[in-house]
Amino acid sequence: MDELDPAVVQAVAAYLRAADRLLPGRVVACAIAGSIALRAYRPGRSDIDLLVVLGGGAIRRRDMRRLRRLHRSQLPRIAARVVRGHGLSATCNASFVHVSELTRPVRAIRPIASHVGERFAVSEAFDVNPVVWRELVDGGVVLRGGPIAGWGLDPEPAALQAWCRENLEGYWRAQRDALAARRLPMSTATLEWCVLGPARLDATLVTHRILSKDQAGVVALARFPEAAGVVDVALAHLRDEPLPSEPPRAQWRDRTIALMTAILDAAGGPVRRGAAS
Missing domain, CATH: 3.30.460 (Beta Polymerase; domain 2)
Structure with a gap:
């Protein structure tokens, strides 16, 4: 250790x-x-x-x-x-x-x-x-x-992508909908969770690898126009760095919902190809 x-x-x-x-x-x-x-x-x-x-x-x-x-x-x-x-x-x-x-x-x-x-x-x-x-x-x-x-662990590699899609559909879609129903100001911790959680699953669907939150944020920036701004906020919070001034906090919720929706839509259809793929 x-x-x-x-x-x-x-x-x-x-x-x-x-x-x-x-x-x-x-x-x-x-x-x-x-x-x-x-x-x-x-x-x-x-x-x-x-x-x-x-x-x-x-x-x-x-x-x-x-x-x-x-x-x-x-x-x-x-x-x-x-x-x-x-x-x-x-x-x-x-x-x-x-x-x-x-x-x-x-x-x-x-x-x-x-x-x-x-x-x-x-x-x-x-x-x-x-x-x-x-x-x-x-x-x-x-x-x-x-x-x-x-240890003889069997991670079932053939099931990895299906599991990621199921988790996006079964958990993160409900989180997206709950986020859309709220009206209280969005915290940076909630933004990080709702941006980088789905982004990690999407990154695995694209790269067939298990990436960290930091790496997944970079993949999301390359793949989704909707990621602009909110991924920077999420990564700044993750890294304990000063938050960027853009986008303004008033836009965090809508931009996060837009990115989550884009990731959910991509998981349900052909994988978007971007610079990180």
Whole structure:
């Protein structure tokens, strides 16, 4: 872990200590996906996305109670970072799978549980999907267990594009519609989420690669006239840089909706070709 940011090293070490205390001998493997796997981690802004592999027998009620306690064990640390102005950065999100499921095609895996921020979910884990499995295979950072190449992960590469289209249609279309229904001023955090989230999926459809938010913003600028301005705002917020004066905040919502609509339309038809393709 020598190459990791010190805040990440501290966070994952504390998390695994808590996991070993609550579930002794059960955590047989663990790796980091997300921005760290993509070499795009931003200190003070990025969180930590873990795949935690549990061994031993079947998961029982007492094990699930301990997983909930593991999640809650993070809350004091999260609160302390928020008070110090670090937000939810360097927070461990985790998806739990049993070792017996690990080599199944990713869409066939039955997750044990997951937690993201303050939310804990039983028998579901959004990050058990073709995109995150590809991140792990290409650049996952192993915290416990042998090299990722020996884990037998099956990211189902033939399903990657279909999954991206399904996520755009099933999640981001509803987010676009909800954004259009609101009238409160749009925050920079919401703009970044609604611009770069769909842009990452579109970039994967075009390049067949998993790109960081920063890289996906560059692809969007090359592909969509609707991206002018709002991608610059999104990238400035992502990079913790001063926001550009154009477009004015009053136009953020309409321009974001226009870009989201263009990405949704492109995903439903022939892929637009641009300079980044």
